[in-house]
Amino acid sequence: MSFLRLQAVSRRFGQVAALDAVDLAVPEGSRTAILGPSGSGKSTLLRIVGGFETPDSGRITLGGDLLAEGPRTVPAHLRGIGLVAQEGALFPHLSVADNIGFGLPRATPGREARIAVLLAMVELDPSMLRRRPDQLSGGQQQRVALARALARKPRLMLLDEPFSALDTGLRASTRKAVADLLAAEGITTILVTHDQAEALSFADQVVLLREGRLLQAGKPRDLYLQPRDTTVATFFGEAVILPARLSGGWAECALGRVPLTRPDPRARAEIMLRPEQIALLPTGTEAAEVRARVEAVEFGGASCGVAVRLQRAEDGGRAPRLELRCSYLTAPPVGSLVRLAVSGQAHPLLPAGEGRP
Amino acid sequence: MKPQAAHRAGALPLRRMAGLPLHRGAHRRPGAALGGAALLVSLLALLPLAFVLWVTVQTGWATASALIFRPRVGELLVNTALLVACTLPLCILLAVALAWLTECSDLPGRRLWSWMAVAPLAIPAFVHSYAWVSLLPGLHGLAGAVLVSVLAYTPFLYLPVVAALRRMDPALQESAASLGVPPAGVFLRVVVPQLRLALCGGGLLVGLHLLAEFGLYAMIRFDTFTTAIVDQFQSSFNGPAASMLAVVLVACCLGLLALETWLRGAARYARLGPGAARPPRPVRLGWFTLPCLLLPALAATLALGVPAATLARWLAAGGGAVWRWGEIGEALGQTLLLSALGAALATLAAIPTAWLSVRAPGRLQRTLEGSNFIAGALPGVVVALALVSVTVRVARPLYQSVATILLAYALLFLPRAIVALRASIAQAPEELEEAAGMLGRSPLRALAAVTLRLAAPGAAAAMALVALGIANELTATQMLAPNGTHTLATSFWSYSGEIDYAAAAPYALGMILLSLPMAWFLHRQSQGGRGR
Structure with missing residues (x-):
């Protein structure tokens, strides 16, 4: 009302x-x-x-x-x-x-x-x-x-x-x-x-x-x-934006198969995750796990910035680099391999300027 | 040999690297010498006041009271009180109305009307009077005096009121409206109180002009203390009668000063913080546009149109005969010479005080500022009377010399010079001088290379303001200048005194043309502060 x-x-x-x-x-x-x-x-x-x-x-x-x-x-x-x-x-x-x-x-x-x-x-x-x-x-x-x-x-x-x-x-x-x-x-x-x-x-x-x-x-x-597009997403904070193939409420992207916040009819779209949704873990033995190499670590007090390069690329492009965050207590050394684990859902973004709400 | 060799080799010319010269005290500033100079200038500026006190004591109570408590003085007091009481409220109403229309409303041609509201400043008060007397020969007494005073002096109030309106935070008026107060209430309860400082300052300036002006009231035949003192002086030189009138006049001036200080109060009226940066939305006049246009149009007609029409009429009537180029050229030359010398002297005298108030504010500086404030309120006629008496009694050769008239100019226009210089010295902060020192300049060379260079435009402005004041000065020039001195103002005055209005017209035109740049400068300054 x-x-x-x-x-x-x-x-x-x-x-x-x-x-x-x-x-x-x-x-x-x-x-x-x-x-x-x-x-x-x-x-x-x-x-x-x-x-x-x-x-x-x-x-x-x-x-x-x-x-x-x-x-x-x-x-x-x-x-x-x-x-x-x-x-x-x-x-x-x-x-x-x-x-x-x-x-x-x-x-x-x-x-x-x-x-x-x-x-x-x-x-x-x-x-x-x-x-x-x-x-x-x-x-x-x-x-x-x-x-x-x-x-x-x-x-x-x-x-x-x-x-x-x-x-x-x-x-x-x-x-x-x-x-x-x-x-x-x-x-x-x-x-x-x-x-x-x-x-x-x-x-x-x-x-x-x-x-x-x-x-x-x-x-x-x-x-x-659930920002509408890239502009809104980046305005409210750091965002990880990746190209993905969509199907039946799931996104297939460089981070693997991630559930979507809502079903989307498009076959391809950009999806957004917030950095805190992606955890840095020690590598395991599973073949399917998403691995990345640590390229830089920036000390920032309570949380550190960690830049990682994914080990595999989607569709033959260059492997994406992600800017993530973690506690200084668990920050991995530069050059080491880590496993990335996604929690929560990814949100499909609309192309900027399209489909006014 | 060694340092020279190093220098030749292209190294930095650091002299005596082994033993740098040690000075007692890390910061040797030109403070003490400047303080002394500033004190001296202030004492000199208080000379007229000292003269008034001294002459009162000299005269003795019996004579003094006989000369002060007499009907003539009572008459003059009533005249002065009526003049101030009638003129000031009208000036305030007109200035606030014009300022509001040109600054806060969507009046068509606001910028032009704003310039027209300031432009009467370019016309000396006694030329306003001349214009009206030759237009309406019957105009005289209080009504005439009030009319011409309002037209001549309203710009002194308009300028600070416009500046205050321009500085006002528009968020204040919006907040008041959001509290349910209608526009008229917002104006009375929020805008007008913010104008208090501007009205006090401008009102004081107008009041002091009303007390000090001679030519305007002499021509319109309205007796004030100033005209009475000049009359007394011309008939009986510097007798005790003139001196005692001067005592009462000074008392009136100091009374105005005290009244203004009391009204102004201790409250702070500056906006709190920078506030909103946007200009306020101009008020839509709508159907009131036409009636509102009448006010600035009427003011401009009376304050600019009448002098322009009168001058044009007399110049046309006089034809080629009134342009006695030799005489006009001589008057112009003398005016420019006296103005330039007086301006240089006043600006030089202002440097120590201005410097102290920016660089070393403290108790001495506050005392000096207070004494300069008082000295600045003393009318030209009192300054002239004091210098006549002092030179006649103590330094006879200086009586009616160029040196004395220049001193009078310097004393009269010192406050203007101090204000302009202070602003420009503040433009050159000490940090810059220190930076020059770090880069290897000696203190004096740093002063010359940085501070004086940056302050030069302000010094030029100070000199221009003083010079234009001198160019239109009449009272002190008449009383003090050496025989045979003809300035534009005195020549104008003697011709108009002989009712040869046509012959006076070219001199009036000369004074107006000389003053126009200053009026334009003040107008531009009032338009600054916010881009529009």
């Missing part, structure tokens, strides 16, 4: 299509992450939903209310949509209390108490209320910005890369705190980010945009394990 709905929303800036007929459905109470490299149109999408930008065409509804139909739009201040901008965008001339209370009319009964509750919700000390924004750390500013947006009990919360300016450790803890709070309040949320790890850990639904087009939308696990 979708709460926010975008239908064929397009927006051009001169010759550039910032958004090209994007369809999107966001279920009520869910967390959606919009992911994409810079210039992919993700900020434009957020700004169109927020009411700061007008679509050229398309239709946007929120909880049954029409927000935009082509260039006719409801102004931002009447939408009831909250926004936490990059770096918080706190009003520098107002105290923390006045920032949080900005959207609450002066005559609101129990206004002071409500501000105090909101501050407590974002886990800040009451002594902060009289401070100025420039006396807060980056993480504190983001929490105040969230409290300020929550004060109006928004129907939808937009988070515009709110964690990108924070240090690595603070980023993870702030993200978790924000996610927990929004879940507890049951507020539908859209997060815009260019950090795939952030998108995967934050959201129920991840939407990948590129050059104004929606490449794939789905659960984080599905986007990671």
